[in-house]
Amino acid sequence: MPDSKMSFVPPAPANDWLVICDFDGTIAHVDVTDGVLSRFALPQWEAIEADWKAGQIGSRECMARQVDLVRAPREALDAYLDTVEIDPDFPAFVADCRARGLEVVVISDGIDYSIRRILARHGVDDLPLASNRLKLLGGDRYSLEFPEANTKCSAGSGTCKCQVSGRRASGRSRLLIGDGSSDFCLAAEADMVFAKDKLLTRCIERNLPHRACPDFASARQLLQRLERRSVHRARGGAELHPSVSPVISLETLVNG
């Protein structure tokens, strides 16, 4: 991140982080959107998926077309969603963050209806959520709307995580926890990434500040360490090295 960008705002307090969690593959072990499509969409959904995987269309176009193909009575959709488990340590992770005064938000390129229902079943339904919006058209039909899309973001995703989180953070450092390509645009800007799978590979390839984080049990431990290091930085590091940008400092402190 260029220093010029940081110089316009005073640095956030070291422990003042916005914690941004991906949903599919991170909070939920599975990709719930894929779960819905594989059960309820007309077979053409897979050709659209192949176009997305080949980079021919963005996830926004991909999901809009795929959700048009879903044929599921609401009760059938709900019955599937009620089988989806989340990482068992996620509620405790949220409690840890709140005990430290850190805000946790869910920012997902998945489907708001699914996420809210699944989180509610696990007692964590009070988290702010930014996601694609499912419109119930009646009967067994649905469409997807994209209130958080950003045509300026190269990712072409339905929900642009870099834009939404930047607005929400308003000066706080951003910690991203995620696993996949929907996290890439934000990972390039985040102050720290707890990453697994494709996102971990991306962070390594692009030399982004990160820690390998396979699950929320691991995230709970990393959070303690992050906070300790941040406090350490606030007490001495920043004063000793005022010209070092926060991103570099954190990368050195947390990865080093």
Ligand SMILES: [Mg+2]
């Ligand atoms: Mg994901």
Ligand SMILES: [Zn+2]
């Ligand atoms: Zn973006």
